[in-house]
Amino acid sequence: MTQPDSHKLSLNTATVRQRWKLDQIIEGCARHEIRGIAPWRDQVQALGLKASARLIRHHDLILSGYCRGGMFPGSTPEERREKALDNRRAVDEALELGAPCLVLVVGGLPAGSKDLPGARQQVRDGLSELLDYARPLGMPxxxxxxxxxYAAERACVNTLAQANDLCDELGDxxxxxxxxxxxxxxxxQFQQQIERAxxxxxxxxxxxxxxxxxxxxxLDRGMMGDGVIDIRGFRQAVEAMGYTGLHEVEIFSQNNWWQRDPDEVLAICKQRHLEFG
Amino acid sequence: MTQPDSHKLSLNTATVRQRWKLDQIIEGCARHEIRGIAPWRDQVQALGLKASARLIRHHDLILSGYCRGGMFPGSTPEERREKALDNRRAVDEALELGAPCLVLVVGGLPAGSKDLPGARQQVRDGLSELLDYARPLGMPxxxxxxxxxYAAERACVNTLAQANDLCDELGDxxxxxxxxxxxxxxxxQFQQQIERAxxxxxxxxxxxxxxxxxxxxxLDRGMMGDGVIDIRGFRQAVEAMGYTGLHEVEIFSQNNWWQRDPDEVLAICKQRHLEFG
Structure with missing residues (x-):
């Protein structure tokens, strides 16, 4: 079991967003020599898209992804159309920021619906349409x-197998x-599905x-090492597939990490990434 | 979409256990003409095994299952041995009560462990050993x-596919x-896996x-009809496979159903079973 490359750490900005705005987070990452960042759309909007891109470049940070698009299912064609347009804007922003990919949280059941297979079909259709837009622009x-x-409220794609099925169907x-x-x-099926991926x-x-x-x-996610996930084992499994990308830390933690001084959180992220990542 | 057979309703005693002891629950089921019951071990122990069996028979109730065995993984051989002996007692009790099966919640990670594949192997081994005891006695x-x-703390068998895999491996x-x-x-994979089953x-x-x-x-499960599960669709899918057994209602609900008068809860169970089951 080998330690991770410390230069591969990336900070999802949700981890410290309760206390820092995006410019503070960018500067915090630079100060702590955390090389990667994954900003959320609303924070980018607040700082300004061009200003965000400029500040990230100024500090030599690279993105591990842009958070986020998706939420495809909707109760009406109009609602789905709105979401489709918003997703296209997310692709444009990801391009401006130089993100390696737009991360998709695909959405759950439309309001009042119990039709999970139907929601999954809407995800497939919405994703297919967004691909038509994103592919020619070169945004994965x-x-x-x-x-x-989270199947009901956030994402009805709940396994790696489903994600692989979508890639099979819509093309790599x-x-x-x-x-x-x-x-x-x-x-x-974790191992089997990353091999399939x-x-x-x-x-x-x-x-x-x-x-x-x-x-x-x-809102009760844990810092690496505080829970039961064999993070090192999984990281090595993913890197054994040839993955050389960043390791993005994303912690929603209302009563613990969000209450702490973000400088402390970043320092602990770095240390725990080395120890358990 | 057809209504369910109202005679197939069964009450898992956890649904009203905060306010009624087992004898009250048995009498309550009889009073509400709920034909099935699934008692928990601790309640049976409190009333007495033979007294429980007698009272259930007296009221012409039938069991949909006995709750519960399992919890196989342990940190030490001694701990696992204790669990194995306790599971054998659960089989004996299920026989005395005339249960159609002993329900197994298989257990999660041993204390301090992050070895999920190891826990799953312990489940397989513990289950295999319990089968050696239960098979000759005729208790499924x-x-x-x-x-x-619940993967960490209660059960590391989390999909129907895993359960089918165990049946394949250990024999039907x-x-x-x-x-x-x-x-x-x-x-x-719900549909695919019940077909496989x-x-x-x-x-x-x-x-x-x-x-x-x-x-x-x-502790926030919902009464049928109050949530997002297409219960009727799933019930029909299971019955399309030839299933003719009971429909057991099991609701853990600290702040709602457990606070109500159990007679009200039973009446609503019956009504919602017809409407949404």
């Missing part, structure tokens, strides 16, 4: 399977998978830890 | 895949699956609803 789309506990060009261990560590589809790799017990379904 | 074991959000005689919609509704492996069918949002990972 990364499907992020979310934990099954400009399409791949964001592997987030928080969402996939339980999956008995192969290097070409492995567009992003996200880490944090699963706390036992977990007290909140959304 | 029903593997219940639990939602992936006296072994099958308890399909609980709360745990499996999100599974994109076939009638022989479908030993139990549990229903309740997934609330959106869900506010607690353990």
């Amino acid at each position: 789309l990364a499907i992020e399977p979310l934990h099954p506990m 060009a400009g399409l791949g998978i964001a592997v987030d261990l928080y969402h996939t560590w339980w999956d008995p 192969g290097l070409r589809r492995l567009l992003a790799f996200h880490i944090c830890d699963w706390l036992a017990p977990t007290t909140d379904m959304l | 074991l029903a593997i219940e895949p639990l939602h992936p959000m 005689a006296g072994l099958g699956i308890a399909v609980d919609l709360y745990h499996t509704w999100w599974d994109p 076939g009638l022989r492996r479908l030993l139990a069918f549990h229903i309740c609803d997934w609330l959106a949002p869900t506010t607690d990972m353990l």
Whole structure:
């Protein structure tokens, strides 16, 4: 079991967004020599797209992905059309920022619906349409399977197998998978499905830890080492496939990490990445 | 979409256990003309095994399963041995009660462990050993895949495919699956895996609803109709495989159903089973 390359650490800005705005996060990453960053759209909007791109370049940071597009299902054609247009804007922004991919949280059931297969079909259709836009522009789309506990409200793509199925169906060009261990560590098919994905589809790799017990379904993610995920084992499995990209840390933590001084959080991220990543 | 047979309703006693002891629950089921019941071991112990069996027979109730065995993984051989002996006692009790199967919640990671494949191997080994005991006695074991959000602490068998794999490996005689919609509704392989299971492996069918949002990972299950699960569709899919067994309602609900008068809960269970089951 080897230590990870410390230069591969990337910070998803959600990890410290409660206390720092995007410019502070960018400067914080530079100060802590964290080379990668994954900004969220609303923060980019607040700072300004061009200003964000400029500041990221100024500090020699690189993106591990742009957060995020998706949320394809909708109750009406109009709602889906709105989402489609917004997703195209997300592709444009990702291009301006020089992101390696636009991460997609695909969305769950439309309001009032119990039709999960139907929602999955809407995801397929919305993704296909977005691909038509993103492919010629050269912006890869990364499907992020979310934990099954988010199937109703956030993403009805819940396994790596489903993401691979979508890639099979829609074609590999400009399409791949964001592997987030928080969402996939339980999956008995993890190894089999990253082998099926192969290097070409492995567009992003996200880490944090699963706390036992977990007290909140959304906002109680753990820092690497504080939970039960064999992060090092999974990281080595992904790198054994040839993955050489960044290791993006994304921690939603209402009662712990979001309460702390972000400089402390970044320092601990670096240390825990080396120790457990 | 046809209504379910109202005589197929069964009550998992956890649904009203906060306010009623087992004898009250048995009498309550009889009073509400709920024909099936699935008692928990600790309640049976409190009332007495023979007294429980007698009272259930007296009221002409039938069991949909006995709750529960499993919890196979352990940190030490001694711990696993203790669990094995306890599981054998659970088989004996299930026989005395005339249960159609012993439901198995297989257990998660041993304390301090991050070795999920290892825990799964321990489940396989523990299950194999318990089968050696239960098979000659004629007590079927029903593997219940639990939602992936319980992988660390309660059950590392999280998909119907895993349960089918275990049945393939250990042999079908006296072994099958308890399909609980709360745990499996999100599974994109649901239909494929119940077809793979076939009638022989479908030993139990549990229903309740997934609330959106869900506010607690353990104790916020919904009454049928209050959430997003297409219960009727799934029930018909299972019955299309030839399943003619009971529909067991199991609702853990700290802040809603557990606070209500159990007579009200039972009446609503009956009504919602007809409407949404």
